[in-house]
Amino acid sequence: MRIVDICEVTKPISSPIRNAYIDFSKMTASLVAVVTDVVKDGRRVVGYGFNSNGRYGQGGLIRERFRDRILEADPASLMNDAGDNLDAHKIWAAIMQNEKPGGHGERSVAVGTIDMAVWDAISKIEEKPLFRMLAERKGVEANPRVFVYAAGGYYYPGKDNSALRNEMRGYLERGYTVVKMKIGGASIDEDQRRIEAVLAEIRDEAQLAVDANGRFDLETALAYAKMLRQYPLFWYEEIGDPLDYQLQAAMAEFYPGSMATGENLFSHQDARNLIRYGGMRPDRDWLQFDCALSYGLVEYLRTLDMLDQLGWSPSRCIPHGGHQMSLNIAAGLSLGGNESYPDLFQPYGGFPDGVKVEDGHIIMPELPGIGFEGKSDLIAVMRDLVE
Numbered sequence: 001m002r003i004v005d006i007c008e009v010t011k012p013i014s015s016p017i018r019n020a021y022i023d024f025s026k027m028t029a030s031l032v033a034v035v036t037d038v039v040k041d042g043r044r045v046v047g048y049g050f051n052s053n054g055r056y057g058q059g060g061l062i063r064e065r066f067r068d069r070i071l072e073a074d075p076a077s078l079m080n081d082a083g084d085n086l087d088a089h090k091i092w093a094a095i096m097q098n099e100k101p102g103g104h105g106e107r108s109v110a111v112g113t114i115d116m117a118v119w120d121a122i123s124k125i126e127e128k129p130l131f132r133m134l135a136e137r138k139g140v141e142a143n144p145r146v147f148v149y150a151a152g153g154y155y156y157p158g159k160d161n162s163a164l165r166n167e168m169r170g171y172l173e174r175g176y177t178v179v180k181m182k183i184g185g186a187s188i189d190e191d192q193r194r195i196e197a198v199l200a201e202i203r204d205e206a207q208l209a210v211d212a213n214g215r216f217d218l219e220t221a222l223a224y225a226k227m228l229r230q231y232p233l234f235w236y237e238e239i240g241d242p243l244d245y246q247l248q249a250a251m252a253e254f255y256p257g258s259m260a261t262g263e264n265l266f267s268h269q270d271a272r273n274l275i276r277y278g279g280m281r282p283d284r285d286w287l288q289f290d291c292a293l294s295y296g297l298v299e300y301l302r303t304l305d306m307l308d309q310l311g312w313s314p315s316r317c318i319p320h321g322g323h324q325m326s327l328n329i330a331a332g333l334s335l336g337g338n339e340s341y342p343d344l345f346q347p348y349g350g351f352p353d354g355v356k357v358e359d360g361h362i363i364m365p366e367l368p369g370i371g372f373e374g375k376s377d378l379i380a381v382m383r384d385l386v387e
């Protein structure tokens with residue numbers, strides 16, 4: 001059994017939306033296929049992966065550096081001890097040979113994308129849904145019912161508060177109980193009006209989370225905290241620079257509600273620094289590390305171990321990114337839920353066809369692998385790559 005090829009294509013996922021930091025007019029994502037020589041049901045097993053929105057496609061790194069490290073490794077060195085499947089941890093070690101520690105910029109995105117495809121292939125070879133395989137390996141019970149929230153509320157040319165309200169209404173009609181909107185891309189007064197418009201729309205049918213995308217300095221972060229704390233928000237997200245742990249820690253004194261951050265921390269060491277120095281509170285705050293941007297599930301398992309050692313439950317993790325990979329991790333390893341972008345970044349985000357959000361939760365279908373084969377628009381794009 002061996003990996004015979006790794007293919008990458010960089011695809012546009014552009015849209016006219018804007019958060020407080022970036023617009024998505026030139027956004028791209030890498031789509032990766034890990035092609036094996038295993039045949040199941042008359043079909044070659046191919047694992048697929050892609051990176052989450054927010055970081056760009058990683059074709060250069062994947063094609064020039066990481067692909068060859070896997071293809072040039074002795075195939076036996078990438079197998080599990082039983083010799084009946086690939087081993088994601090050994091493949092990860094092969095990818096990361098001759099890489100210095102630290103500096104987790106774009107490399108972690110390239111590795112995370114390949115790692116997603118590797119886990120997809122492994123769970124297809126085992127003929128199990130990834131979430132079932134993960135739960136079994138850990139010796140825990142999987143829970144196929146996963147909390148999901150609707151992320152949107154972007155700044156958009158010509159979008160007024162009634163369009164924002166309509167957007168949020170649409171999420172409620174689709175079964176969501178938590179919705180998220182962007183802040184920090186307008187004046188504080190305008191953001192307050194946007195927030196009040198959304199709260200008037202959702203009333204007690206849902207809760208609202210707000211996301212500043214790391215925009216604020218301490219002074220602005222505090223001004224927003226004082227404004228926001230009068231509302232019953234689900235969370236106040238990514239307030240300051242993702243690596244400014246002192247700012248994050250200072251916020252705990254001014255903002256009694258829940259805070260969330262971590263989508264731009266790309267290694268278990270960075271995540272550990274957040275826990276050590278960021279003043280995050282395990283009884284109410286949320287961690288959004290996204291394996292697709294941060295060296296994949298092999299690394300995310302290290303992050304979960306670190307959290308456990310430092311007294312954090314996996315149920316405080318609701319990853320960024322809205323992809324089925326994190327849905328599987330949530331269902332298999334008891335995370336608190338997953339992000340979802342009902343109207344954005346298609347066909348990559350979302351759920352297999354026919355999966356409906358009910359009372360803010362979805363039920364994972366029993367599909368082998370990550371479940372991409374159950375999403376017809378996505379698997380069509382994936383199969384175009386190699387099959």
Ligand SMILES: O=C([O-])CC(=O)C(=O)O
Nearest residue numbers: 019054151211213320321
């Ligand atoms: O707008 C973005 O970059 C995405 C984001 O922060 C999120 O989904 O939380």
Ligand SMILES: [Mg+2]
Nearest residue numbers: 211237238263
């Ligand atoms: Mg965010």
